[in-house]
Amino acid sequence: MKRSLxxxxxxxxxxxxxxxxxxxxxxxxxxxxxxxFSRGGPARSGSFETGRVRSAPGAGSYSRAxxxxxxxxxxAxxxxxxxxxxxxxxxxxxxxxxSERPGGGTENREDWQKHREDMQDDRQKDRDKSREDWQExxxxxxxDWDEVDWDEVEGIVVIGDDELEWDSADFLMFSxxxxxxxxxxxxxxxxPEPACTMTSVVVNDQSYYxxxxxxxVKGMANGEVTYVVVTPPPGF
Amino acid sequence: xxxxxxxxxxxxxxxxxxxxxxxxAPERDIxxxxxALVTRMSELLGKVQTLHYVADTAYDAVQPxxxxxxxGARREVTAHRPRRxxxxxxxxxxxxxxxxxxxxxxxxxxxxxxxxxxxERTGTLDELADYVHADLGIPTPLSELLSPDLPKLLTDExxxxxxxxxxxxxxxxxxxxxxxxxxxxxxxxxxxxxxxLPRRVVIDYEGSIGEPQxxxxxxxxxxxxxxxxxxxxxxxxxxxxxxxFVPRKRTPPTEGAQP
Numbered sequence: 001m002k003r004s005l006x007x008x009x010x011x012x013x014x015x016x017x018x019x020x021x022x023x024x025x026x027x028x029x030x031x032x033x034x035x036x037f038s039r040g041g042p043a044r045s046g047s048f049e050t051g052r053v054r055s056a057p058g059a060g061s062y063s064r065a066x067x068x069x070x071x072x073x074x075x076a077x078x079x080x081x082x083x084x085x086x087x088x089x090x091x092x093x094x095x096x097x098x099s100e101r102p103g104g105g106t107e108n109r110e111d112w113q114k115h116r117e118d119m120q121d122d123r124q125k126d127r128d129k130s131r132e133d134w135q136e137x138x139x140x141x142x143x144d145w146d147e148v149d150w151d152e153v154e155g156i157v158v159i160g161d162d163e164l165e166w167d168s169a170d171f172l173m174f175s176x177x178x179x180x181x182x183x184x185x186x187x188x189x190x191x192p193e194p195a196c197t198m199t200s201v202v203v204n205d206q207s208y209y210x211x212x213x214x215x216x217v218k219g220m221a222n223g224e225v226t227y228v229v230v231t232p233p234p235g236f
Numbered sequence: 237x238x239x240x241x242x243x244x245x246x247x248x249x250x251x252x253x254x255x256x257x258x259x260x261a262p263e264r265d266i267x268x269x270x271x272a273l274v275t276r277m278s279e280l281l282g283k284v285q286t287l288h289y290v291a292d293t294a295y296d297a298v299q300p301x302x303x304x305x306x307x308g309a310r311r312e313v314t315a316h317r318p319r320r321x322x323x324x325x326x327x328x329x330x331x332x333x334x335x336x337x338x339x340x341x342x343x344x345x346x347x348x349x350x351x352x353x354x355x356e357r358t359g360t361l362d363e364l365a366d367y368v369h370a371d372l373g374i375p376t377p378l379s380e381l382l383s384p385d386l387p388k389l390l391t392d393e394x395x396x397x398x399x400x401x402x403x404x405x406x407x408x409x410x411x412x413x414x415x416x417x418x419x420x421x422x423x424x425x426x427x428x429x430x431x432x433l434p435r436r437v438v439i440d441y442e443g444s445i446g447e448p449q450x451x452x453x454x455x456x457x458x459x460x461x462x463x464x465x466x467x468x469x470x471x472x473x474x475x476x477x478x479x480x481f482v483p484r485k486r487t488p489p490t491e492g493a494q495p
Contacts, residue, residue, distance in 0.1 A: 037305050042441045043295035043448035179482055182349065218351065221482035222373050223333055225349040228482050
């Protein structure tokens, strides 16, 4: 739909687009200040256009619709591979749910009661199915995805400090374009297990940060400040 | 016997044919009065050149355990058609951001991180909104509400549009409308009288896990004011760091593309 005055709507989302990382207290560096609550979900979009709603899961809406993390499983494993994630994520099925509810405006109390019960039953099944799908996907693509808390927002993978609990060598291998929250980035060099001694250079008026073989620039993803993995600057 | 056999075969064919027929489309229930009220609101918002509003918004974030946690923010918007807008938001946790666009430069300032990003852009607010949504990945909630295409959207996309009734909201007489399709339920409260402005919006994402809700209460509306150019012009704040916008990925990164 052609948007007119979308900016009025944009205003309503500035802040709504806050990444889950902030909800985890990323700014505090400890990653726990926000109580670990997710801020994602379709309601964050504040949109009632059907198409937008359908696309909402891809905007990170369901990145947390997974079983609770299971700490204590820190296997040595390859670096995260965002590119291998399925295009059609399991949670996307929410947009394909049954639509057998009664037509609007012809309320029949009994029909609606039955409809509500059916919908609740459907939702429970969907929830269970979603968890199973996530588990299956995680098992297939990532040995311990429970621990890796991806926030894929409109194609931007944002990683919080919670994800940086494994061996330091792993998170030096993030793909170009991966974004780290400020807290995650800082934990690379200031965490209990520093991965590197962070250095910085300025090339063409742009500050680059280097941690081991990986280069970052400071960026703004979805209104939030992040550090984005980039290719080395010219001359490096 | 042949007759019975033929009848049974015909019945089987009929049943089979019936099974292949698509399910009938859900019955639609569009109240033209509801659409007319929305159209009136859209026409008003579409013809004003400068507008300003303050809104309190909230939404549910469904947690992995199913609990819905509410987050919210206060938004202040000043728009001057066709190419200027300023948006300020303050989350309940204190995070403050300001977006400015003066027809030439788009900027977003994150005060908490003392950082800003800019990009040169031209075009109308619609075009810029498309850029922000599609390229920068920033959602544009409620944009449909303020679009002149809203009546058509509601007519085309919703299965039901109903007039709930006249109500009193924050001391103002309002018309309460309700729309619904398979995915969402939308409620609008539009002020009665000569200035049919939206006063409250509630969106239920009934097709989503946990059925989260978005709410917006418009605190103030001004549609006859003026907006000085300086309001939309960006000046780098002292002591703030310039950062880059991180655009959406158009294609997945290639395997092994790490530096």
